[in-house]
Amino acid sequence: MSSWNMSGDCCLWDGVICDEMTGHVIELDLSCSKLVGTIDSNSSLFQLSHLQRLNLSSNDFYGSHISPEFGRFSSLTHLDLFSSNFSGQIPSEISHLSKLHSLRLNGFGRLRIVSHDFKLLLQNLTQLRELDLTFVNISSTIPLNFSSHLTTLRMGFTKLYGIIPESIFHLPNLETLDLSYSYPLSGYFPKTKWNSSASLIELDLSGVNFSDNLPESLGYLTSVRSISLRNCNLRGPIPESLLNLTQIEDLDLWTNFLNGTIPSWMFSRLPSLSRLTLSNNHFSGQLEDFKSNSLEEIDLSDNQLQGNLPNSIQNLVNLKKNFLSFNNFNGNVDISLFSNLKQLLVLSLSYNNISLINENKVKSTLPESLEKLGLAKCDVKEVEFLRSAKNLGELDLSSNKLQGRIPDWAWSNWMFSLTNLNISHNMLTSVDLIPLQTVHTIDLRSNFLQGSLPIPPNSTKYFFISDNNLTGEISSSICNLTSLVMLDLARNNLGGGIPQCLGNISGLKVLDMRNNKLSGTLPTIFSNGSSLRSFDLHGNKLEGEIPRSLANCKELQVLDLGNNHFIDTFPMWLGTLPKLKVLSLRSNKLHGSIQPPRIETIFPELRIIDLSYNAFSGNLPSSLFQHLKAMTKPDPSMERVIYLEDTYYEDSITVATKGFDREIVRILHLYTVIDFSSNKFGGQIPSIMGDLIAVHILNLSHNELRGHIPPSLGDLSLVESLDLSGNQLSGEIPQQLVSLTSLSFLNLSHNHLQGCIPQGPQFHTFENNSYEGNDGLRGFPVSKSCGDARVLDTNDTVSALDDEESNSEFLSDFWKAALMGYGSGLCIGLSIIYFMISTGNPKWLARIIVELEHKIMMGRRKKH
Template identity: 50%
Template sequence: MGCVKLLFFMLYTVLCQLAFSSSLCPKDQALSLLQFKHMFTINPDASYDCEFSHPKTRSWKKSMDCCSWNGVHCDKTTGQVIELDLRCSELQGKFHSNSSLFQLFNLKRLDLSYNDFTGSLISPKFGEFSSLTHLDLSHSNFTGLIPSEISHLSKLHVLCIWNPSGGLYDLSLSLGPYNFELLLQNLTQLRELALYGVNISSTIPSNFSSHLTTLELSDTHLHGVLPERIFHLSNLKTLDLSYNHKLTVRFPITKWNSSASLMYLYLYHVNITGRIPESFTHLTSLHDLDMGYSNLSGPIPKSLWNLTHVEWLSLSYNHLEGPISQFSRFGKLRELYLGYNNFAGRLEFLSFNRNWTQLEALYFSSNYLTGPIPTNVSGLQNLLWLELSSNHLNGTIPSWIFSLSSLTYLDLSDNHLGGKIQEFKSNTLSHVDLRQNQLQGPLPNSLLNQPLLTYLLLSHNNISGQIASTICNLKTLIALDLGSNNLEGTIPKCLVEMNEYLWNLNLSNNNPSGTINTNFSLENYFRVIRLHGNKLTGKVPRSLINCKSLTLLDLGNNQLNDTFPNWLGNLPDLQILSLRSNKFHGPIKSSGNTNFFARLQILDISSNGFSGNLPISLFGNLQAMKKIDESTRTPEYVSDQFAGYYDYLTTITTKGQDYDSVRILDSNMIINLSKNRFKGHIPNIIGDLVGLRTLNLSHNVLEGHIPASLQNLSVLESLDLSSNKISGEIPQQLVSLTSLEVLNLSHNHLVGCIPKGKQFDTFENSSYQGNDGLRGLPLSKHCVSDDQATTPAELDQEEDSPMISWQAVLMGYGCGLVIGLSIIYIMLSTQYPIWFLRLVVQLEHRITTRMKRHKKRY
């Protein structure tokens, strides 16, 4: 009987286990998940940051057990949903604060990262998941304030709310200072805390969980001094405080408690005080170290040479100095970034270093390295990234660089390297920058057949040969810069017709000839086209109207023969237009479209044959020049998302000087219509262009007066109206132009006194020469008074008139006196009536009053 009972009990236990192991999740939880699913659409772009994404909710079917759904995990005993992993699930839509998801009360792990919930707030109901140990809401475009209820999750081990898409731009997620302290105070079980890109804007409290292994607070607007206690968290492996430039970090002088465990230390763009201390010697487990842009100075301390396990080292953008050969001690390095420092010496240590077989990136740009690049280098065969730009390197480019089979990024620009560009062994090149050297010879075929090349920048060398049509094989090009070389031939039509991604084309200052015989397709991404300084003829191709993203068009210094291409005004983003030094002719016709050239900020059509009146309607359309951008005091350059690789350059004339291939500040507002045949008056409407920095109307046939409306150009730095037929006086109102550095009014017909005060006291004779009617400083002809401008003829008349006037007054006074005495004698002797006496007195009073007024006038 006992055996039967035992057998029955065992059978019952097995059946129970089978029942529970195959039990369905509760219907209410399945229903909640299905309701949650239907709140979102599936869009692969919602998880574009993921290397691999998958629409997990598509497997959620009502007929199936929800515990078998993709991303759903249940408790094996109770069937309750305890884990929901929807990372990279391509979900898009609004995450409502009363979402059915909050009915899954037993959740322990919840991962909603890498989806798109744009415009959604983080609901306070997340704080009701009392059993939650892992919560990840990263990269999902939540916005607003992180609710304080998150601090109720006392069992949390992992809290990740990364927001890099808003981090450096708008900090759309924020956590109040009090909430941050409360969060740290209550979440005592935390192992990982990542709030990347969340606006915290506070000091850092010291009450971190002692269990903490990962602390990532990059770009959170922290300030104050980092508590030293953080360095003594004994389990800390990762510390990332990058992009908090108001945060001050002082390293402990003695050994840290976390020294043995710390593996990743990221302090880019924080303020590190003092030098790297000896305590760094104890960071024996450190793999990654980034202290770039952190105000470090002086030589590399000996303590750093002991970090023999470091694989990733970045000390760029500091003031470090000393020999660079010591870096060969880091035998396990994969990436080394030392750019923008004061390191000097030669690269000879590369030739005897055999320890860097695994090195993939070497970055020494903007230092003071000298001498040739060593030729006998054999230990860098796995190098992917080599950047040695802006140094003082000379000699030829050694063959070992061209032999790197996996090379993807090469930047040797701004050095003194010569010789030929050899054939590359690598077919994985994506970026080649050899600008501003003395390289010679033709372009190698291997370079023109790279299947992945996006940037080919070779300007300011001595490269020769034809602009070969084989360059059109570079189907992935984004920027092609071959300017300032000795290339010849015609511009290949295929260059703009077949390339789908090209946005920057620079063939300026070469020797190509012929017409611009190209057909710009509707589907193009051109932002910059520079064909300046060649021998191009014909007309401006009308197909340029298809370049809707075009920002800079420079066709100057060619032999183009056309009328003004007014239709270019339809390009909505055009900011810089240069047609200077060609054979353009005729008047600039008006257009009824008020949006023409609305964003234009540099217009240079100088040295052509344009005629007619100045284009009043064009001036009226220049909306970008009608405002002064005072939102930032830091000058920025005209660019877009690619500016980190390539700046917008053009040739401009300002302050009486020509500047070739200069970077364009977004504050540059320039109009140059000089050396044409424009006639008529200078229109008052130019005074509306208050953002102008340079105005050049010289060497035309302009007449009339200088409009007083120019006083509105408060930031004007250069004004050139020379060599015209302008008459009248210099408006006194121009004294208010306190930014004016260069003024040229020479060779006109100006008269009167030169205004005094402020900038006008700094201009020399050359500003006014060739105006015979001008007087006053700095000219030798003086004005009679400070407040009256007169011509020479008027001055002579003025000097003579007081004498004549006083003679007339005295004669009148004498005659009046004789007549008056005679009348009195007659009246007394004849007893003339009293009314006659009154008449005489009134007459005498009038004469006396007039005489006094005349005397005051002189």
């Protein structure tokens, strides 16, 4: 439009076409014109009443709705608003354009059309040849009335639902059909010839649920060039009828349940096939020889293919991409198989059972064209075969047998090309410098690296170097990595202090320094706007107070400061973090009581809290438990939060469960844990804890808790591990705990509990050590039988105390005396007991008194 001359004839302007007879503007093509702003209803555009073609595609009308005035173009045959950033509801007036041959309204999720208007549009636009509503939110079933003139129908990502009408497959002139990823759309393939089969060129039904075998009827599509049936829940073998697809160029059956062997004719008798994608299925058996020169891309990854790779791979002279990872291929694979494939861009052989060798008389190298290489777990011992690969952008040599150091020529070759480097899980001992100018991901985890921490280039976003033998201090120059998103230094021998400047890297999301020898205090300044979501310093020698500036990290979800030497009170101010899910402060020197919060909402998302092995005192904080809303409702999806970075990093935390410390990996949304064990908490267990019904692990052991176990704990329907041992709890075990059907570990030992142990499905699985140290408990599995509480059972009492006949007689006489006392008066009974104890065996005195108290109590209950 910059070339438009306002003083000249508009019919001569670029993009403007006029009728030669009338001079009226009949075509306006302003596509890709960098137009911005809105198109209001009073725009002069709508004065062009004779328009037959209007193309406004690929502009930016952000914030602009499609005006109802578009419905005034009664002569319009082509309307193209594709990729122009319109939003809002598509007006029903579009259905007035009855002469339309082509309508393109791609919405990228911002446009919507109500079900009624969608059906009206299809009903009125009977001349349509092309309809593209990709990414428009339709949320409707598919009507039956489509224009019989349609050649192109694109309605992918539109939230269509229901069943695809079979009539669509029989549209006589259809060349392109795309209904992809409109969940939860389902359908059935025609069992016989499709009416449109002679003309159909492109078919994309990815994401449509067919729940059926790949149909034989696909073989009728003799003109088709592209078929995409990803994620269609298809099963069974590949039908032989696909041999008829002699024009097919792109066949994508990715992520289904297809099985059997891959037919040999797919590599020899489909002369036009250039792209074959069969990944993530259940294909097995060996690969047959490749006899087709047309193949440019092969993706057979994530199957169960086995045997040797066919030597005929070296004949695929046009091959650009080859994905064979995650299978069961075995044997030696010589580099020479790929060295002559001069167009090869991508090669992935990771995670098979192969050994990469280079045994030719003249050692082979991979082609210079290579851009991406995946050889994880391929028994690679050296990298000499990569000397010619000077354009590598992504390199995965993880889980191999590389030793020593990466040669200088490799760093030099890839200095300006490599963006992703993974050489983790090898036997490298030294990395002095990483002279890569464009790299953003470096993974050196699980090697034998020694010496000081190498500082990566400033372009680095993700740096992983955990599980090595690095020593020395962390240089403050690491703060120059202003693009850093993840820094994983865990499980090394790094010492000294944490650079204070790390708290100022605004884009840093993960900072993991657990299990090192770091000392000193935490950085005191964490800036506002921090992106930090996971902060793990577990297992160091850090001291001092927990810095209050952590409250600035509003994105923080995981905070693990356990196993250090922090001296502080409970940081209730952390409760202001709106997304915090995991808080571990275990094994420090934290002390004092946990005071009631001063604000109404705290820890709204907290699912794991571990305060064990500290010196907290006072009563258990009922007011804190009241606020743990995320623990009061189970997560309905039980799905973990997925981050883009999770390809490389997994959150983890150590919790005490079922009597053991266990590291839980990918913890978010999977476990709900409360561990206040090994402190000095007193008072009673608050009954409000029964409201935390999403809890999986509850550990209050080794404190100074008193009183009864609240029956409300029987509401914790998901609890798997319950440990209340090592306290001073008394009374009976609540019968309500029998309903805990998920409970697989119970420890009530070393308390003052008494009475009958409840019997139920889970309680039958617990052994005696769950109850030891509670002399008043009776019933399975302890040795004392519970019996009938209303009737004295001399034999059970005898067996519980001793098997010797003299003791049995003594105790039998004792209980007779006790009952005499109960019937005739407590004083007389106690006198008789005192006399019998003074002449009998005094070692039973303690147990006799306990048993007597219980019998008297039961008698009183019966009386009342």
